[in-house]
Amino acid sequence: MSTFASAREAARAAAWLETYGSPLYVYDLGEVELRARELLAVLPAGSRLLFSLKANPLPAIAARLCQLGCDAEVSSPGELAVALSVGFPAERVLYTGPGKSAEEVHRALGAGVTGFSAESWLDLERIDRAARAARVRARVLLRVNPNAPPVARLAMSGVSSQFGFDETELVEGRARLASLDGVELMGLHIYQGTQLADAQALLAAVQQALEVGEALCGALEMPFQVVDVGGGFPWPFATPGVGLEAAALQGPLALLAARRQRTASSALWFESGRWLCASSGALWTTVVDVKRSKGKQYVVLDSGIHHLGGMSGLGRVPLVGMGVARAGAETEPGALEEVNVVGPLCTPLDCFARNLKLPSLRPGDHVFIPNVGAYGLTASLTGFLSRPPPVEVAHRDGVVLSVSRLRWGHESYEPPATARLRSKQEAR
Known part of the structure; x- marks a missing residue:
């Protein structure tokens, strides 16, 4: 199932993607x-x-x-x-x-x-x-x-x-x-x-x-x-x-x-x-590649199951529907084509949609997945393949009110008992 962004939504998202990077969670x-x-x-x-x-x-x-x-x-x-x-x-x-x-x-x-x-x-x-x-x-x-x-x-x-x-x-x-x-x-x-x-x-x-x-x-x-x-x-x-x-x-x-x-x-x-x-959240992402393999068309995005629905590999999250926005062009499509929409991860489980009908896409186009303000990023495998989490932007009427990103990667850890002992030793 697909939908199409309004010209206003497409322009706003394109500006935020340019400013904050892609992919991007946007919350209204x-x-x-x-x-x-x-x-x-x-x-x-x-x-x-x-x-x-x-x-x-x-x-x-x-x-x-x-x-x-x-x-x-x-x-x-x-x-x-x-x-x-x-x-x-x-x-x-x-x-x-x-x-x-x-x-x-x-x-x-x-x-x-x-x-x-x-x-x-x-x-x-x-x-x-x-x-x-x-x-x-x-x-x-x-x-x-x-x-x-x-x-x-x-x-x-x-x-x-x-x-x-x-x-x-x-x-x-x-x-x-x-x-x-x-x-x-x-x-x-x-x-x-x-x-x-x-x-x-x-x-x-x-x-x-x-x-x-x-x-x-x-x-x-x-x-x-x-x-x-x-x-x-x-x-x-x-x-x-x-x-x-x-x-x-x-x-x-x-x-x-x-x-x-x-x-x-x-x-x-x-x-x-x-x-x-x-309903507040949408994941905006960018097409990085379009390819054909054994009679099937693949659209490769810069976001995948590490950013949305990381439990999909366990069969717990359904395949998604998505919207399309092409900057500088009409949002309503011409002919639709059947494509598999996949992410950038090195696993065949990284698939957002199979046999989804979308307008012809090319690298640089923006697509979005609606209704992911709940159990989107927070229910995903953000540590998988060590790719950074997307930036999250919260706005009201187009005015950005917060910009944040989950911490990721490894950091050194000191057990509490060790920290207490070290503090005592330093105090002497």
């Missing part, structure tokens, strides 16, 4: 604002919306979502550092994910973050010990893996999973919860998965999460302050298109929220990364 913060306001407007009254930084930890995007009233969901020290650096108050950060180390938890607590999602008994007890050692009280959501089957394409619950307590395990072990002195059990965290197919699937996931909340509130005999129902708001990835009509969710979500009984007073939390920033 106006799109981020639009998506955030759409989603905030349809959530039930009193709900909180958490931005999942895993989708795109670019500081400029995170900062704008913080200003718009979102909270932050993080699952690594790097994401936490970004969230705090752009202004998210520590009390508006939820630290999630399986396998949180004791050091991670200690650092988060030391930074003032007390909100955690616990994935297992060991994870919960580790948070409890760290909180007692820090003489603070951690506010914890119990992540639940429901008994009901999943409704998501990429399921994170309802199946055997590393995520969360099995629902029955939590009920059977409820006595263990009373022995925890360092944590305050705030409620539940139920995340079905990403890219729910449509509005019907999304509403079914929310309904299932709320039903689990109702059941566990009774079984655990525990009032919940919070029920985090996750996200899964869908948006196309690396192909032209738009997500579902957000306004259609408002009435059904309000009705589901109003039907609650045991958890009627619990605050509802929703999470989103993909919906909030996917």
Whole structure:
């Protein structure tokens, strides 16, 4: 599937490619604002919306979502550092994910973050010990893996999973919860998965999460302050298109929220990364070669799976659609030709699209891949073949607001214990 840039888009991108180099990620913060306001407007009254930084930890995007009233969901020290650096108050950060180390938890607590999602008994007890050692009280959501089957394409619950307590395990072990002195059990965290197919699937996931909340509130005999129902708001990835009509969710979500009984007073939390920033991003790249081999036409770009969808070699990311812009020429094509679009890496896995119909391209032409503001660069194999990451530009109405690039390459490393010993020796 292909599309074509407007003359204005083509000229703007050509100027930025000339200034910052190719390939180039371009993020429109106006799109981020639009998506955030759409989603905030349809959530039930009193709900909180958490931005999942895993989708795109670019500081400029995170900062704008913080200003718009979102909270932050993080699952690594790097994401936490970004969230705090752009202004998210520590009390508006939820630290999630399986396998949180004791050091991670200690650092988060030391930074003032007390909100955690616990994935297992060991994870919960580790948070409890760290909180007692820090003489603070951690506010914890119990992540639940429901008994009901999943409704998501990429399921994170309802199946055997590393995520969360099995629902029955939590009920059977409820006595263990009373022995925890360092944590305050705030409620539940139920995340079905990403890219729910449509509005019907999304509403079914929310309904299932709320039903689990109702059941566990009774079984655990525990009032919940919070029920985090996750996200899964869908948006196309690396192909032209738009997500579902957000306004259609408002009435059904309000009705589901109003039907609650045991958890009627619990605050509802929703999470989103993909919906909030996917539409903002495009990867602009330049044609470096056009060749023919055994009857097939190949277009070779200066960007590949190390910059977008590095998991495609594992069959986890679909082939992309792309747009075309030729500087100084009409954007609408004449005849289309069938081509394979590939990158510069020394592997046959480095393929963006096969048998894609595009106008005739030549070296120096610019093409772009839309809808990659989420899980684009951040989900790619940036270290593969030691090629530098692309520059990332964030703008609003064409005014560039930030220009950055991920660090890459090797640097010397000194273990913390060695550094402490060296510091002591130097102090003598």
